Amino acid sequence: MxxxxxxxxxxxxxxxxxxxxxxxxxxxxxxxxxxxxxIARIADAEAAPAIPLPAEPEPFTKVFVTGRFDHAREALLGLEVRGATLGARLLTPLLREGADPILVDRGWVPVQGDRPIARPEGEQRVTGFIREGETAGRFAAADDVPGRRFYTFDPAAIGAALGLPRVAPFGLTAMGEGGGLPEPARTLPRPTNxxxxxxxxxxxxxxxxxxxxxxxxxxxxxxxx
Missing domain, CATH: 1.10.287 (Helix Hairpins)
Known part of the structure; x- marks a missing residue:
């Protein structure tokens, strides 16, 4: 020692x-x-066929749901630059028979400009993946409720701001091939590793x-x- x-x-x-x-x-x-x-589970979910929306879906589950879009209550979520164009995600409530509305992220749209945005009417079948609700962090940008611009995906808060007393506690990110506006997601998101x-x-x-x-x-x- x-x-x-x-x-x-x-x-x-x-x-x-x-x-x-x-x-x-x-x-x-x-x-x-x-x-x-x-990431492996996300890849499996992406390859699997969409299933009817269950009552309590897991995040990233690929599902389909039917309802009518309430375009009068659409809003913008976040900010995303594509090329030289500033845009955001277009959120639209999907009204469902006998169930709470669900906020659907229909895809990316430019914040400014006069390009036409598709707003389908009548009964629609939407395929996409489940998105969890979020809690605003300390440094999150403040939502612009009167302007319907949101930066944190909090379904209850967004639904209340849009005049919907009840909404599903999760969202649906629509998937599709695109070709117009909004531009839907083509794949499930994969977190960095x-x-x-x-x-x-x-x-x-x-x-x-x-x-x-x-x-x-x-x-x-x-x-x-």
Whole structure:
């Protein structure tokens, strides 16, 4: 123990840091497994045929639903630039017989311009995937309720702002081939998966720290021998 005294204090400093780095690396391994499974489930859902909308659908489930669009209550969600054109997602309530309306993201439209936007009338069958509701973050842009411009997809809040006392607690992102406005989604969204890089980073830093300390400790012990 006396022989190790010169490196004991640095060792007590290095060990907690090393434990934190290894913990972060292990956490990213778990996140990598979760994200990989999620992306695989999304790919499976995209390849599967659409099913009738269940009462409590899982996120990203590919479904179809019938109803009538209430174009008088449409709104815009978020901001998205395509090419040099600023646009947003067109939200339109779909009125359903015997069920709460559901907010449908019909696709991207330019914020300004005079390009015609299709607004089909009568009974429609809409195919798409389930979108979860969101909670506004601390730095989220404030919704413009009078202008019907929303930046957080909160179905209850948006529905109330549009004069709908009850709406489904989830939304539906319409899918299609496009060809006009709005431009619907063509595939299900896939979250980015950068966790492998984080795993390499945290474990790499931990290995480097351990290596540097071992080299330094060995040299220090030789000097004191």
């Amino acid at each position: 006396l022989r190790l005294r010169p490196v004991l204090l640095p060792l007590l400093v290095v060990l907690p840091v090393l434990a934190v780095l290894l913990g972060l690396g292990t956490w990213q391994v778990q996140r990598l497994a979760w994200k990989t499974e999620l 950068n966790h492998l890089g984080y795993v390499v980073t945290w474990y790499g830093v931990a290995a480097a720290l351990a290596g540097v300390f071992l080299v330094w400790a060995r040299r220090r012990l030789k000097e004191d021998a």
